[in-house]
Amino acid sequence: MAEPSELLTAGADVLVAGGGNAALCAAINAARAGARVLVVEAAPKFYRGGNTRHTRNLRCAHDEGNEVLTGPYPEEEFWDDLMRVTGGETDEELARFTIAQSKELWDYMNEQGVRFQPSLGGTLSLGRTNAFFLGGGRAMINALYRTAEALGVRVVYEAEVVDVEIEDGFFLSATVSHGGTRHRIAAKALVAAAGGFEANIEWLTEAWGPEAKNFLIRGTPYNRGSMLRLLLDRGVRPIGDPKQCHAVAIDARAPKFDGGISTRLDCVVFGIVVNRAAERFYDEGEDFWPKRYAIWGRLVAAQPEQIAYAIIDRTSIDKFMPSVFPPIEAASIEELAGRLELDPAALRHTVESFNAAVRPGSFDPAALDDCRTEGLAPEKTHWARPIAEPPFYAYPLRPGITFTYLGVRVNRRAQIVMDDGKPSANMFAAGEIMAGNVLGKGYLAGIGMTIGAVFGRIAGREAGHHVRN
Amino acid sequence: MFATEDHAEADRLMRICNACRYCEGLCAVFPAMELRRTFLDGDLNYLANLCHQCGACYFDCQYAPPHEFAVNVPQTLSKVRAGSYRAYVWPQAFAPMFEKNGLAVALAAALGVAAFLFGFMAWSDPGVMFSAQHGEGAFYRIMPHAAMAWLFGLAFLYAIVALTMGFRAFWKDIGASGEAVGGGSLWQAVKDAGRLRYLDGGGVGCMNEDERPTDRRRHYHHATFYGFLLCFASTCSATLAHYLFGWEAPYAWYSVPVVLGFVGGCGLVVGPLGLFAAKTRRDPAMADTGRYGMDVAFLAMLFLLGVTGLLLLLLRATPAMGTLLAVHLGVVFAFFLTMPYGKFVHGLYRFGALVRHAMERRAGHSVGEAAG
Numbered sequence: 072m073a074e075p076s077e078l079l080t081a082g083a084d085v086l087v088a089g090g091g092n093a094a095l096c097a098a099i100n101a102a103r104a105g106a107r108v109l110v111v112e113a114a115p116k117f118y119r120g121g122n123t124r125h126t127r128n129l130r131c132a133h134d135e136g137n138e139v140l141t142g143p144y145p146e147e148e149f150w151d152d153l154m155r156v157t158g159g160e161t162d163e164e165l166a167r168f169t170i171a172q173s174k175e176l177w178d179y180m181n182e183q184g185v186r187f188q189p190s191l192g193g194t195l196s197l198g199r200t201n202a203f204f205l206g207g208g209r210a211m212i213n214a215l216y217r218t219a220e221a222l223g224v225r226v227v228y229e230a231e232v233v234d235v236e237i238e239d240g241f242f243l244s245a246t247v248s249h250g251g252t253r254h255r256i257a258a259k260a261l262v263a264a265a266g267g268f269e270a271n272i273e274w275l276t277e278a279w280g281p282e283a284k285n286f287l288i289r290g291t292p293y294n295r296g297s298m299l300r301l302l303l304d305r306g307v308r309p310i311g312d313p314k315q316c317h318a319v320a321i322d323a324r325a326p327k328f329d330g331g332i333s334t335r336l337d338c339v340v341f342g343i344v345v346n347r348a349a350e351r352f353y354d355e356g357e358d359f360w361p362k363r364y365a366i367w368g369r370l371v372a373a374q375p376e377q378i379a380y381a382i383i384d385r386t387s388i389d390k391f392m393p394s395v396f397p398p399i400e401a402a403s404i405e406e407l408a409g410r411l412e413l414d415p416a417a418l419r420h421t422v423e424s425f426n427a428a429v430r431p432g433s434f435d436p437a438a439l440d441d442c443r444t445e446g447l448a449p450e451k452t453h454w455a456r457p458i459a460e461p462p463f464y465a466y467p468l469r470p471g472i473t474f475t476y477l478g479v480r481v482n483r484r485a486q487i488v489m490d491d492g493k494p495s496a497n498m499f500a501a502g503e504i505m506a507g508n509v510l511g512k513g514y515l516a517g518i519g520m521t522i523g524a525v526f527g528r529i530a531g532r533e534a535g536h537h538v539r540n
Numbered sequence: 541m542f543a544t545e546d547h548a549e550a551d552r553l554m555r556i557c558n559a560c561r562y563c564e565g566l567c568a569v570f571p572a573m574e575l576r577r578t579f580l581d582g583d584l585n586y587l588a589n590l591c592h593q594c595g596a597c598y599f600d601c602q603y604a605p606p607h608e609f610a611v612n613v614p615q616t617l618s619k620v621r622a623g624s625y626r627a628y629v630w631p632q633a634f635a636p637m638f639e640k641n642g643l644a645v646a647l648a649a650a651l652g653v654a655a656f657l658f659g660f661m662a663w664s665d666p667g668v669m670f671s672a673q674h675g676e677g678a679f680y681r682i683m684p685h686a687a688m689a690w691l692f693g694l695a696f697l698y699a700i701v702a703l704t705m706g707f708r709a710f711w712k713d714i715g716a717s718g719e720a721v722g723g724g725s726l727w728q729a730v731k732d733a734g735r736l737r738y739l740d741g742g743g744v745g746c747m748n749e750d751e752r753p754t755d756r757r758r759h760y761h762h763a764t765f766y767g768f769l770l771c772f773a774s775t776c777s778a779t780l781a782h783y784l785f786g787w788e789a790p791y792a793w794y795s796v797p798v799v800l801g802f803v804g805g806c807g808l809v810v811g812p813l814g815l816f817a818a819k820t821r822r823d824p825a826m827a828d829t830g831r832y833g834m835d836v837a838f839l840a841m842l843f844l845l846g847v848t849g850l851l852l853l854l855l856r857a858t859p860a861m862g863t864l865l866a867v868h869l870g871v872v873f874a875f876f877l878t879m880p881y882g883k884f885v886h887g888l889y890r891f892g893a894l895v896r897h898a899m900e901r902r903a904g905h906s907v908g909e910a911a912g
Contacts, residue, residue, distance in 0.1 A: 191562070204562075206565070206596060210596075335559075393555065393559055
């Protein structure tokens with residue numbers, strides 16, 4: 072095994088910036104096309120893969136079910152789902168293309184050694200549309216690395232692209248920083264697959280204001296968007312809302328970075344959520360949690376100090392997926408308020424008014440039931456039951472940032488489009504760095520992996536072809 | 541509140557795993573965990589014995605060290621498992637046997653061999669002991685059959701009693717006693733254990749040295765386990781031959797006891813060697829170094845059973861037979877006596893855990909929908 076510095080000085084035909092699903096699909100396909108490929112991943116080996124290491128499934132269209140996918144998921148249905156979550160904020164040509172290409176992903180991923188399993192406990196609703204990775208995202212990315220390395224792809228970790236040289240839309244070289252040394256790498260093609268800027272607090276602050284310092288980042292601290300920044304600064308056309316990010320409500324006690332899936336909380340729909348003033352601020356029972364969790368990050372971000380508290384009682388404690396941090400427990404609402412450092416009288420008032428407004432109904436967590444409040448602002452429209460049976464429990468909530476939408480414009484050959492509208496001949500992009508082309512808003516479980524794999528494969532193939540010609 | 545620090549750590553991990561669940565397709569541990577929200581000592585001992593130590597969840601885990609959650613399920617469950625052997629041992633006074641198990645087993649083996657050597661020399665005619673013996677009853681000219689049968693019968697009986705008592709304590713502690721064990725669950729567990737279904741990292745092989753899966757450990761375990769069973773079958777068939785048909789050992793090369801014993805003995809030589817080699821190459825991050833002695837002692841004992849048995853078979857017509865018989869019987873005797881106090885119990889508790897898991901699956905339930 073050559074030293075990283077040797078690999079960096081040896082040069083390559085195709086330079087892949089990034090180390091996740093999109094980057095590795097690109098590296099594998101470029102290598103299969105005959106190119107010498109060098110992958111530079113900013114993270115250390117353990118943290119390789121960016122958000123891929125926290126994913127769990129891949130959404131793909133298919134005409135028939137198989138040993139894992141429980142039934143057909145036609146392209147048209149995938150398109151309808153995408154339209155529903157994006158509200159039309161998508162490039163229809165690229166989106167339909169992505170969906171059509173997604174049909175190949177099941178076979179492709181299996182060929183690369185990725186293994187699948189039936190949908191995980193508690194996620195049956197995704198069993199038809201999404202193929203779950205056996206062992207999760209890190210297992211999946213490990214498989215891609217094994218395949219890539221067997222094909223001769225060379226990988227350097229802790230190597231960050233700090234500069235790119237572009238002339239008239241043509242990539243000339245990249246400067247990669249590794250172990251305090253800068254290496255200029257003059258490759259024949261560049262694949263930018265280095266994700267978004269969700270871990271870059273300064274950048275988030277630019278977009279969100281000072282509240283961003285209270286955000287928790289669900290992925291690694293290495294998703295800093297430096298590749299994205301370089302490209303945008305060097306005349307690449309942007310896409311996607313620079314001020315938006317996918318923000319969900321997660322346990323406020325989660326680590327600042329890389330808490331991933333286990334810090335999620337599914338208890339909101341079963342109780343009430345209050346802010347520092349001990350006041351409710353949104354309908355907790357608006358819809359099923361999987362359909363609403365992604366708006367709660369934003370809701371909590373808008374509250375004072377970007378924190379909120381989900382409050383339930385004994386009757387609901389076993390109704391949701393267990394979470395990684397134990398609930399804060401108390402025998403009375405006042406005691407609970409004390410533990411949360413909220414005004415006890417205010418919390419008691421909120422809970423009592425809520426309890427008084429609850430109408431009788433038959434509770435059913437599996438349906439949009441008729442348990443609701445009347446005369447409250449805001450109302451709770453489903454699953455409203457009095458919070459009256461001790462012990463009482465609270466979970467603190469903070470916004471957890473999953474990914475950002477800002478990216479680079481690409482065409483269906485994954486070529487990066489320059490400010491003048493012309494595609495670059497030898498710069499390609501794949502994954503979260505260009506996901507905004509397809510997913511302009513909202514989120515659909517597993518679609519990040521779809522976009523990454525579809526465009527990663529194309530970017531690798533196109534880069535490989537470019538090198539050969 | 542937990543029996544040991546290892547249990548507290550296992551509880552911490554299971555809470556993280558239960559909130560993540562990415563590994564639920566890898567083996568039985570995670571689906572079993574998902575049936576619980578809180579974990580008592582008995583639950584953790586159950587999960588620990590269900591774990592086959594394939595290592596896949598360590599390499600697949602996004603929360604493994606150096607992540608601050610430091611999730612290392614194989615290592616932690618290995619420690620809990622070793623602790624459970626001590627906790628259920630009968631009689632309890634012998635629990636310290638697990639502390640320096642390698643030494644204890646080695647001493648038992650040495651003493652066993654020495655006792656038979658000196659015993660033979662003291663009781664039998666040196667002319668018989670150190671000369672070639674041929675024909676029916678050759679072995680029994682050195683040690684009378686009745687003495688052999690009584691001695692080993694008692695040692696074996698003791699082992700069975702001690703193992704049964706330990707298993708009862710385990711079965712009770714994991715909350716299974718009082719429940720009816722269905723034939724279906726039992727058969728499922730036999731199949732799962734017989735195939736080592738959960739030592740395959742969810743389908744590709746276990747991860748031992750690094751994240752590249754291999755089936756080597758499974759194959760060597762099969763060689764060991766089935767080799768052991770064949771040797772046991774060989775002994776049983778010889779006993780039948782002796783008492784039913786009055787045929788006295790040594791038996792012909794083509795006889796059932798010899799063929800079974802030969803094939804089984806080869807398994808007991810190859811299997812433990814392969815498992816030991818795999819152990820030396822194991823990623824130290826996953827290993828529970830505190831139980832190294834116990835694991836190696838068990839492998840060494842099995843290896844010695846195989847080697848001494850094969851040597852006795854090969855050289856039974858030479859003057860070395862008497863000495864080899866003493867050595868082999870000494871090893872077998874020590875093996876019987878230390879069975880309840882060493883790694884042997886892993887098979888028993890794991891089988892129990894597999895039965896329990898099959899029972900739970902049949903009665904199973906699941907929890908609600910979750911968001912990503």
